[in-house]
Amino acid sequence: KAGVTQTPRYLIKTRGQQVTLSCSPISGHRSVSWYQQTPGQGLQFLFEYFSETQRNKGNFPGRFSGRQFSNSRSEMNVSTLELGDSALYLCASSPPGIAGGQDTQYFGPGTRLTVL
C-alpha cells in the first residue's frame, strides 16, 4: 500500500499570503489529522477530520482551517501567514477501527513551510 503523501514538500511564502497544503491518506483510511512541528513548540495537534467532518480541533487561531473530501483526501489552509507559521506540517491517517480514534496514526513526510 502506498503511504501517506503530502504536497508540496517545500513551500516558501511571504507574510500576509495564504497557503494550502494537501494530504492523501493511505487507501482505506478515513481519519486524517494534522500537526505542526516547530523547534520551540514541538509537535502540536491542529485538527482531525473523519468522514468529511472535523472531529477534533487543537488550540490554533482561526487562520488555520481544513477540510476533507469524500475520497478522504484533506487540505489545510493557513490565511494571513505570519513568520511564526514557519514549520513542518505533518499529516497522519488512521485505519478504520473502534470509535474513539485511538488507532495508530501513520505519518506523511510533511510539508516544510517557510514564511519570509
Next chain:
Amino acid sequence: AQSVTQLGSHVSVSEGALVLLRCNYSSSVPPYLFWYVQYPNQGLQLLLKYTTGATLVKGINGFEAEFKKSETSFHLTKPSAHMSDAAEYFCAVSEIGKIIFGKGTRLHILP
C-alpha cells in the same frame, strides 16, 4: 488532560551500548502509548505501541518498551545501539482523535 514527559532532550550512547529513553505519561483513562522515530527531513515512523494486554511491547529495529502503570512510565530500550539509530524519538499518548506528543529526545550514537 493527558500529557507526556520525556526526560532528556539529548541522549548520547556508544555504539553497542544499551539505549534507554525515558517517558512518563499522565492520563485519567487507560492509555494507548506510542513511540515514534523521526529521521532528519522525514515524517514520523511508528516504532511500537501499547494498547492492552502484555506490558512488554516489541517494536521494529530491535526496540522494545515496557508499560508500568504503577510508575506511569513507558521507557524505550534497545540492547545494543547502532549508528543507524541516531534520530529523534517521540513518546506519545493517544486521546480521542489526536495524539499528544512529548518534546522528543534526540539520540546520538558515539563511535
